[in-house]
Amino acid sequence: xxxxxxxxxxxxxxxxxxxxxxxxxxxxxxxxxxxxxxxxxxxxxxxxxxxxxxxxxxxxxxxxxxxxxxxxxxxxxxxxxxxxxxxxxxxxxxxxxxxxxxxxxxxxxxxx
Amino acid sequence: xxxxxxxxxxxxxxxxxxxxxxxxxxxxxxxxxxxxxxxxxxxxxxxxxxxxxxxxxxxxxxxxxxxxxxxxxxxxxxxxxxxxxxxxxxxxxxxxxxxxxxxxxxxxxxxx
Numbered sequence: 001x002x003x004x005x006x007x008x009x010x011x012x013x014x015x016x017x018x019x020x021x022x023x024x025x026x027x028x029x030x031x032x033x034x035x036x037x038x039x040x041x042x043x044x045x046x047x048x049x050x051x052x053x054x055x056x057x058x059x060x061x062x063x064x065x066x067x068x069x070x071x072x073x074x075x076x077x078x079x080x081x082x083x084x085x086x087x088x089x090x091x092x093x094x095x096x097x098x099x100x101x102x103x104x105x106x107x108x109x110x111x112x
Numbered sequence: 113x114x115x116x117x118x119x120x121x122x123x124x125x126x127x128x129x130x131x132x133x134x135x136x137x138x139x140x141x142x143x144x145x146x147x148x149x150x151x152x153x154x155x156x157x158x159x160x161x162x163x164x165x166x167x168x169x170x171x172x173x174x175x176x177x178x179x180x181x182x183x184x185x186x187x188x189x190x191x192x193x194x195x196x197x198x199x200x201x202x203x204x205x206x207x208x209x210x211x212x213x214x215x216x217x218x219x220x221x222x223x224x
Contacts, residue, residue, distance in 0.1 A: 103157070105154055
């Protein structure tokens with residue numbers, strides 16, 4: 001158990017819908033990262049938050065947004081969903097900037 | 113632009129032998145490197161890391177080697193065990209860290 005909790009584990013939704021993925025980081029970790037893993041591909045960085053502020057942005061679509069709340073949990077919002085958004089979405093948290101990141105179990109999103 | 117590359121999608125090794133997984137990177141600013149192991153339907157699990165001030169780091173059966181001039185790192189697993197069968201991702205970041213850049217992964221199969 002990495003200490004990073006992601007909910008829900010699985011999500012099936014229709015095209016055009018909006019979903020929210022939730023991540024609770026390890027206790028004391030200020031950085032939260034979101035990654036997307038499409039079928040048989042590597043992990044693509046989406047966005048990073050540090051102590052409530054956006055710190056870095058990767059290949060995140062405009063239909064996607066995220067935030068980190070004062071209690072440090074984070075949510076990734078995906079809207080106007082398309083079939084191609086079906087993927088595993090991982091959250092990771094990290095204590096400092098020179099330490100490893102710990103990943104949650106992921107949310108498997110299926111858009112039908 | 114794939115800044116971290118794992119050119120071998122798969123590798124098979126006999127139990128008890130050495131597994132060598134390779135990773136190349138293009139960004140000379142990277143100075144912190146990590147290896148993660150991933151089982152299906154689970155999040156990546158941190159294995160071992162190395163900073164650019166070192167050329168080797170060991171942790172039990174796992175050793176990571178870094179060749180900065182060649183922009184190459186490798187993970188050695190000795191001896192390999194069937195439980196090591198998983199997908200291995202290398203990752204790199206610039207300290208102080210923003211995102212990790214991940215390779216596309218190498219699927220290791222250890223044959224009993």
